[in-house]
Amino acid sequence: MVKISPSILSADFSRLCDEIKFCEKGGADMLHLDVMDGHFVPNITFGPVVIKSIRKCTKLPFDAHLMIERPDKYIKDFVNAGSDIITVHREIKISIKNVLRKIHNYGAEAGIAINPETPFERVKDYMDRVEYILIMSVHPGFSGQSFIEDTLDKIREAREYIDSESLEVKIAVDGGVKQHNAKRIIDAGADILVAASAIFRGNVEDNIRKFKEIA
Incomplete structure (x- = not known):
């Protein structure tokens, strides 16, 4: 079953707990x-x-999707704060292998993210070290992009490789995910749809239910 992962970046931060409850009720x-x-x-968000x-x-x-230069310095803090999964970018300038090891050492699951311009080839060697791959379908930094x-081709490539190697890695897709393109993203091989404005604009519960129906 495809999972729906609302990105709270587009939520109303003045009533964040209520927004999260709406997400729960929507499924x-x-x-x-x-x-x-x-x-x-x-851009700067929160910590x-x-x-x-x-x-x-x-x-x-x-x-916790860490779009930061030195995630290695803060992994313990994010795990202690309650993060279950720590996702870091392949594009960081430090050893990704060491960062992934550190995430697991602190008891969290690890994800590796790649920007639109980064080919899947650059993360193949790490697929046996992570539980998730996050494929960015917009340039990271701001919500509301197309x-x-x-x-879609990168999602298909990741799906084919993961299946061919019998790996237990979930494919998440983040950026511009809407109800009108969700089916194509799922058909390409996504396991998790990350959506921000498409969920938090309007009725949160209804929006999530619509995504669940598509999934």
Whole structure:
């Protein structure tokens, strides 16, 4: 079953706990937490303090998507704050192998993310070290961008490789995911749909249910 992972980046932060409850009622499977440092991407969002404060609002799994230059310095903080999955970018300038090992050492599941311009080939060697691959279908940093159609080929490539190697790696797709393109993304091989504005604009519960019906 394809999972729906609302990205709280588009939620109303003045009532974040209520927004998360709406996600639960709608049937969300997990929550996507976009962490940006203003260096790796040109935007700043939130950190472990916010994650810790919302951990008490729900039992849904948290996927902390670290769009930061030095995730190795903060993995312990994000795990202690309540993150179940830590996703880091292949494009960081430090050893990705060491970062993934550190994530597992702290007891979290590991994900590896790739930007639209990064080929799947660059993460093949790490597929046996992660539980998730996050394929970015927009350029990271801001919500509300349009889905990059070429990403579908990358999803298919990842699906084919994971299946051929009998790996237990889930494919998540993040960026421009809407109800009108969800089926094509799923058909390409996605296991998890990450959606922000498509969920938090309008009725959150209804939007999630519509995604679930498509899935």
